[in-house]
Amino acid sequence: MAMKRLLVTGGCGFIGSHFVRLMLEREAWRVINLDKLTYAGNLENLRGIDEGEHYRFVRGDIGDRALVDDLYKEERPTAVVNFAAESHVDRSILDSAPFFQTNTIGVQVLLEGGRKYGVERFLQVSTDEVYGDAESREPCDEEYRLAPSSPYAASKAAADLLSLSYKRTYGLPVLIARSCNNYGPFQFPEKLIPLMIRNSMLRKDLPVYGDGMQRREWIYVGDCVDAIRRVLERGDDGAIYNVSTEEEYTNLDVIHLLCELMAGEASMDAASLLKSMQFVADRPGHDRRYATRATKIREKLIWNPLVTFEEGIRKTIRWYLENHEWVERVTSGEYRNYYDAVYVRAWG
Numbered sequence: 001m002a003m004k005r006l007l008v009t010g011g012c013g014f015i016g017s018h019f020v021r022l023m024l025e026r027e028a029w030r031v032i033n034l035d036k037l038t039y040a041g042n043l044e045n046l047r048g049i050d051e052g053e054h055y056r057f058v059r060g061d062i063g064d065r066a067l068v069d070d071l072y073k074e075e076r077p078t079a080v081v082n083f084a085a086e087s088h089v090d091r092s093i094l095d096s097a098p099f100f101q102t103n104t105i106g107v108q109v110l111l112e113g114g115r116k117y118g119v120e121r122f123l124q125v126s127t128d129e130v131y132g133d134a135e136s137r138e139p140c141d142e143e144y145r146l147a148p149s150s151p152y153a154a155s156k157a158a159a160d161l162l163s164l165s166y167k168r169t170y171g172l173p174v175l176i177a178r179s180c181n182n183y184g185p186f187q188f189p190e191k192l193i194p195l196m197i198r199n200s201m202l203r204k205d206l207p208v209y210g211d212g213m214q215r216r217e218w219i220y221v222g223d224c225v226d227a228i229r230r231v232l233e234r235g236d237d238g239a240i241y242n243v244s245t246e247e248e249y250t251n252l253d254v255i256h257l258l259c260e261l262m263a264g265e266a267s268m269d270a271a272s273l274l275k276s277m278q279f280v281a282d283r284p285g286h287d288r289r290y291a292t293r294a295t296k297i298r299e300k301l302i303w304n305p306l307v308t309f310e311e312g313i314r315k316t317i318r319w320y321l322e323n324h325e326w327v328e329r330v331t332s333g334e335y336r337n338y339y340d341a342v343y344v345r346a347w348g
């Protein structure tokens with residue numbers, strides 16, 4: 001039987017690299033990874049995977065129409081999974097332009113290719129942030145209205161709507177997975193968990209936005225990519241699936257757990273780590289809470305997250321401690337400018 005061909009975009013990023021590895025474990029797929037290698041994309045995240053019959057890497061932008069068309073024409077992918085995105089809310093507040101360019105226009109370019117070359121599955125990787133702040137409501141299912149708060153979330157919500165319009169108008173077999181907050185190895189240290197781990201390693205302050213009582217649902221990245229694989233292989237055409245542990249933690253809960261486990265893993269003092277918490281200027285437009293129900297994926301696709309929060313955090317801390325050179329390398333470039341803009345100049 002001919003091998004199925006999977007175009008993965010953003011496969012050198014955090015979640016995308018875990019997904020590429022997962023799909024290559026089974027020899028059923030040829031994976032073509034299209035990635036621009038922005039500050040968040042790193043070839044090292046896929047170290048050990050060689051190009052050949054099962055894997056090809058293409059450096060390029062999902063918004064580059066000629067390149068994307070040529071790639072579809074040449075590889076004729078059976079399916080597409082789009083992870084490529086500008087993914088950090090804080091950066092979208094500093095400059096939203098690249099967010100709409102990649103997260104919205106880029107998706108339009110990919111959808112067009114999917115339509116023209118007749119892909120059998122087009123999975124758009126989305127986020128629970130499209131539902132907006134859940135401060136004063138119950139956890140929502142997939143039918144809930146979209147009310148994004150940040151430019152990042154708005155650019156992702158636009159992409160969801162565009163994808164669904166391609167299903168309705170052209171019959172493109174679109175699927176959408178909306179995940180809660182991921183954490184785990186290879187996450188760029190600008191997001192809460194890896195930033196706190198890195199700062200603890202460097203004995204720097206642990207910056208808490210506002211009062212630290214914002215709540216998020218957290219999922220270990222291995223559980224998330226397993227969910228995405230199930231949606232790709234068994235999801236219903238045109239369906240949306242929330243992907244969530246349904247377990248909420250405040251940011252202060254997360255930081256306390258991190259300090260406690262970090263102290264154990266790195267022979268540090270938990271009390272002095274906790275003392276380095278620093279309450280800083282809040283993120284503008286900061287959502288207080290995200291809360292979703294993942295009943296549909298649990299019941300229809302028989303998926304359940306397997307890694308508990310404590311176990312996942314412990315695994316993550318160990319990985320960062322063992323890979324401090326990776327952390328150093330990815331934070332050696334423009335990271336300092338970004339860090340200063342948010343934490344030193346307080347969004348200036």
Ligand code: NAD
Nearest residue numbers: 010012013014015036037038040041061062084085087182
């Ligand atoms: P990431 O920032 O770690 O990786 C993004 C990847 O996309 C990088 O490899 C980058 O080089 C690539 N990329 C960016 N712009 C591109 C372009 N124009 N063309 C081609 N490649 C481009 O992101 P992540 O955390 O792995 O998130 C992956 C996807 O999952 C995103 O779509 C994000 O919105 C979504 N998501 C993330 C989370 C989370 O907690 N991290 C939660 C829900 C949904």
Ligand code: TYD
Nearest residue numbers: 089181190191192193195207208209214251
């Ligand atoms: P983040 O990891 O950026 O994910 P998102 O905003 O997409 O949920 O942030 C998670 C939570 O942690 C969010 O409420 C913002 C907060 N936060 C801090 O308090 N300090 C920080 O330095 C960072 C990066 C985030």
